[in-house]
Amino acid sequence: MVYYISSFIFCSVKKFKKNVGESIQISWSTAYFPIAGAYEIYHRSANVTRRIIEVTSTHVHVRNTQKYKYTSQPNSTSISFEIMNITLGDAGYYTGG
Numbered sequence: 001m002v003y004y005i006s007s008f009i010f011c012s013v014k015k016f017k018k019n020v021g022e023s024i025q026i027s028w029s030t031a032y033f034p035i036a037g038a039y040e041i042y043h044r045s046a047n048v049t050r051r052i053i054e055v056t057s058t059h060v061h062v063r064n065t066q067k068y069k070y071t072s073q074p075n076s077t078s079i080s081f082e083i084m085n086i087t088l089g090d091a092g093y094y095t096g097g
Helices: none
Strands: 024-029 037-047 046-058 060-062 069-070 079-081 091-097
Touching: 037 079, 046 069, 060 069
Parallel strands: none
Antiparallel strands: 024 079, 037 046, 037 091, 046 060, 069 079
16 A cells, blocks of 8 residues: 655735834744654855754754844743844845754
8 A cells, every 4th residue: 555645834924014124023833842852953145054942842943043043932832022122134034944
């Protein structure tokens, strides 16, 4: 017997309009927290992708604590973080997985 599993990921893109120097809260939900126990958040702009936050079931590692603040519980499926003192360099897409 052969089983085929089909999965679809639906996402929406939100656009925010902010001024330089302000902060913004970004959040989304994920279907599950990975069994491997790690969830990473990325910033993509100008064809460059940077990992900015890594979350495990017990700890959060933020690469730049002066720029980003993770505001969810470590193993929550509700992902929420803040970008502080935004600049034009913060424009782009934020994604995780």
